[in-house]
Amino acid sequence: MENRREFIKKSAIAGLGMSISAGSYARIIGSNDRVRVGIIGFSDRFRQSLAPAFMDHSKDMNFAIVGVSDIWSRRRDEAEQYLKGKGWNDSSFFKARNNDELLDRKDVDAVIISTADFQHAQHCVAAVESGRDAYCEKPFAESLEDARRAVKAVETTKRIVQVGSQRRSAPNYHAANNFIKSGKFGDISMVEMTWNVNQPGRWRRPKLVSEIRKEDTDWDRFQLNRPKVAWDPRKYLEFRLFYPYSSGIPGQWMSHQIDTVHWFSGFDHPRSVVANGGVYVWKDGRVNADTFTAVFDYGPDNDKTKGFQVLYSSRMNNEAGGVKEYYFSNGGMINLDTNKISPEGGLEEKYAKDMGMKANLLPTMSLGEGPKMETSANTGSDPMTSMHMQNWMECVRTRKEPNAPARVGFNHSVANIMATTALHTGKRVTWDSTKQDMVIS
Numbered sequence: 001m002e003n004r005r006e007f008i009k010k011s012a013i014a015g016l017g018m019s020i021s022a023g024s025y026a027r028i029i030g031s032n033d034r035v036r037v038g039i040i041g042f043s044d045r046f047r048q049s050l051a052p053a054f055m056d057h058s059k060d061m062n063f064a065i066v067g068v069s070d071i072w073s074r075r076r077d078e079a080e081q082y083l084k085g086k087g088w089n090d091s092s093f094f095k096a097r098n099n100d101e102l103l104d105r106k107d108v109d110a111v112i113i114s115t116a117d118f119q120h121a122q123h124c125v126a127a128v129e130s131g132r133d134a135y136c137e138k139p140f141a142e143s144l145e146d147a148r149r150a151v152k153a154v155e156t157t158k159r160i161v162q163v164g165s166q167r168r169s170a171p172n173y174h175a176a177n178n179f180i181k182s183g184k185f186g187d188i189s190m191v192e193m194t195w196n197v198n199q200p201g202r203w204r205r206p207k208l209v210s211e212i213r214k215e216d217t218d219w220d221r222f223q224l225n226r227p228k229v230a231w232d233p234r235k236y237l238e239f240r241l242f243y244p245y246s247s248g249i250p251g252q253w254m255s256h257q258i259d260t261v262h263w264f265s266g267f268d269h270p271r272s273v274v275a276n277g278g279v280y281v282w283k284d285g286r287v288n289a290d291t292f293t294a295v296f297d298y299g300p301d302n303d304k305t306k307g308f309q310v311l312y313s314s315r316m317n318n319e320a321g322g323v324k325e326y327y328f329s330n331g332g333m334i335n336l337d338t339n340k341i342s343p344e345g346g347l348e349e350k351y352a353k354d355m356g357m358k359a360n361l362l363p364t365m366s367l368g369e370g371p372k373m374e375t376s377a378n379t380g381s382d383p384m385t386s387m388h389m390q391n392w393m394e395c396v397r398t399r400k401e402p403n404a405p406a407r408v409g410f411n412h413s414v415a416n417i418m419a420t421t422a423l424h425t426g427k428r429v430t431w432d433s434t435k436q437d438m439v440i441s
Helices: 004-015 022-027 044-061 073-086 099-103 117-129 144-157 171-181 206-211 219-223 233-237 249-265 349-354 383-398 406-425
Strands: 035-040 063-069 089-096 110-113 133-136 161-163 190-196 272-278 291-298 308-315 323-329 332-335 340-342 429-432 437-440
Touching: 035 044, 035 099, 035 383, 044 063, 044 073, 044 110, 044 383, 063 073, 063 099, 073 089, 089 099, 099 117, 110 117, 117 133, 117 144, 133 383, 144 406, 161 383, 161 406, 171 249, 171 332, 190 249, 206 233, 249 291, 249 308, 249 323, 249 406, 272 406, 291 406, 406 429, 406 437
Parallel strands: 035 063, 035 110, 063 089, 110 133, 133 161, 190 308
Antiparallel strands: 190 323, 272 291, 272 429, 291 308, 323 332, 332 340, 429 437
């Protein structure tokens, strides 16, 4: 006869309509149980942002970091020193040489995945198929094959996976989405987005490149399903500069912004995209563009008379313009830099009257304050990542779908991969919804 605790667990699962095998019951987390989290990849991203965000909520949510997996011995040691130095590690903290060692353990309930861009989807598959929930950094995937496999694994296992599309947890973006969905904004006619920096060292790690030794890591395991090539410390440590280990700008920056297009419009993918760009300034051996522009067409697949255009541009060699997100309708615009709705650019009466039309001008409104960009005094976390991490932790407890589930990651991956393919082929790329695949023309 099963004990009362097991009966309650099974009853709760049945009430949620979830089908979980008997072998998985031991991994169901009770409302008061400590959630033991393993780190897959001790990256700069984890150190600088994810760890502080996690620690903002770990005490209240009863979560703990119990171990780390990294194929570079130096990173494993650095993880231990970093976490112990801040008092953020669990007393049972362990170091695993690879993900197989970490996922073979029984004392890990969930993982945070912060590895190289092209590895996210594959590491997510391994995590959820082993029965772990996961916070998975974006981009979710850098190939359609990996994206399909990952989203299928997540939806089949019913694990809680949050993709690092942080805008999904920000109140100002929720306000913009609600305003558009209410119909008050009118039809989206165009979206303009930029992400500009002037940083020659962005994604460069010259000191580490000179120090890493092949024998201290596992180069073959690092490459996973990418074409096998000779040891290259730059591709290992500066992977964001080298295709096919990363798409660079599309995967790192555009993925955040294009996701809001899908969210606000309800469209899961672009109908088509053309793109151009190149390495125009930072000629340091990189492959991925330092200047990139893509033009997307979004709208219903069965009605080409409806839709809108998205113009996305990014450069790493001049920061003028910064990070901008503008949504336009015939009545005005939403500026997600200032978090204002305004009639700017809307149809004025003097022009409408000439065509027997009425003026169309949005009211001037605030979307409320976005996340305060000051870092936490206690942990050093940034607020947007902190809110997004909190949402994941809450959903691990409640088994509710997080703000950015795997399907969100799949959708931004489709847009990124289409844009990257257009850039590399110099051709127009369209999405075939029947075949669920892109077409190069």
